[in-house]
Amino acid sequence: MTILVIAEHDGKALAPATLNTVAAAAKIGGDINVLVAGQGIGAVAEAAAKIAGVAKVLVADNSAYAHQLPENVAPLVAALVQVGGGAGYSHILAAATSNGKNILPRVAAQLDVDQISEIVSVISADTFTRPIYAGNAIATVQSTAPVKVITVRATGFDPVAAEGGSAAVEAVAAVHDAGTSSFVGEELAKSDRPELTAAKIVVSGGRGMQNGDNFKLLYTLADKLGAAVGASRAAVDAGFVPNDMQVGQTGKIVAPQLYIAVGISGAIQHLAGMKDSKVIVAINKDEEAPIFQVADYGLVADLFEAVPELERAI
């Protein structure tokens, strides 16, 4: 069995989610190849070659793959699988990031197989578990496809070591340019804090924060803890913070060591994004709030008093 992992990157650096995806591949067992597709991605390919357990890194460096447009990357992946009459790869894995979710179903349809989305565990080489109904049920799914196409929920797998490997790097010459799409521009939110999905501690605010200025309270606390700051959908919809901070079923899925929910009631949609955190702390003045049902430590208090006090105490 040979497994192809599609590297998650922004063109400059390899994203940590790739390490979790390689960890899932290692659990399936077999040779692991990593595909890095993009433009000017030498540094990413080097980083991928150092990942522990990777046998080979395929590099498709071409302007057609810049910004990883799915119309061009999906045919590339499908072609790699079909090498040697379909004997190329037994599994194709990508992280369930916005890129992975964008590209992989397109690959699966081109290969005429069903995909399995956001697996959280590997039972065997063809059987996996994944959450459905916003995490309210866990389905065990078996794939009989000749090529298993799978996205991996990063928080379900501990990352493999980023160093220690010495994979061979091989260039892929094939160029697929469908010509149906082009990149226009992007607007990325700037933040000095750790990335939400990779942070060990996450401090999140909800509607109870009342306005965007009050999030400063959480930023101060987060900086002291070395934490990332998240938000509930209510806080995002109210315009307090940008939507890339949203934790939940329709935002980011996090599973840090410590999750501090401040002024968040705990709607199903939010819980789906954070209930796998190791320790959950809730600070809310409504003692009936559903968040207290999942919190390991709950503090019924006014957040405007409790948060500054907490910040001083640590």
Add this chain to the structure above:
Amino acid sequence: MKVLVAVKRVVDYNVKVRVKADNSGVDLANVKMSMNPFCEIAVEEAVRLKEKGVATEIVVVSIGPTTAQEQLRTALALGADRAILVESAEDLTSLAVAKLLKAVVDKEQPQLVILGKQAIDSDNNQTGQMLAALTGYGQGTFASKVEVAGDKVAVTREVDGGAQTVSLSLPAIVTTDLRLNEPRYASLPNIMKAKKKPLEVLTPDALGVSTASTNKTLKVEAPAARSAGIKVKSVAELVEKLKNEAKVI
């Protein structure tokens, strides 16, 4: 321009679902069903395109049981012109749905197909991308803004680090994210009028599509419950617990 919108009948998002005792699935008997929230956003976007004079006709399609006609009628009440139901009692995978939609696209020849980014039951987030692959069209997934100009559509997409804009040649596939728009409510007169709008019923056989699947759900279980936590009385006690009991700070 003709716009095709795909809608799915799913369990209402407010319902807390329960897993069946025999682990065969989720208990949906006597549970409130609704249009998938992301599909509502897709219908709304199509209606707004029509109001702007961009779209001339909105065809709404659903694939599912006979009861999915309720969701199609809702879409008609919101402003869609006609509806197609591809009737199937089976639980279809995303790929099977994408193949059926491809057959409908071949028949209707829309310039733009709008779907929700994911259904809140299966949480797959696959159908739009798969339909794009099968038709060979460009895809604008997780859209927060859609602007049609000439033979192109500019789609602003919600990505992990922020927002990205891509330009797609028409025809194209767009999947909606939550912030694309705020769906309207259907008015009573429009609900009445929707009952008279045309609704065509097709079958996978009539469309010549096989719905065979390479995925099999072996069992469905309730997630592991978190053990009950405690309520602390003060910030000092909280910090003490986090440091000494949980050892996370």
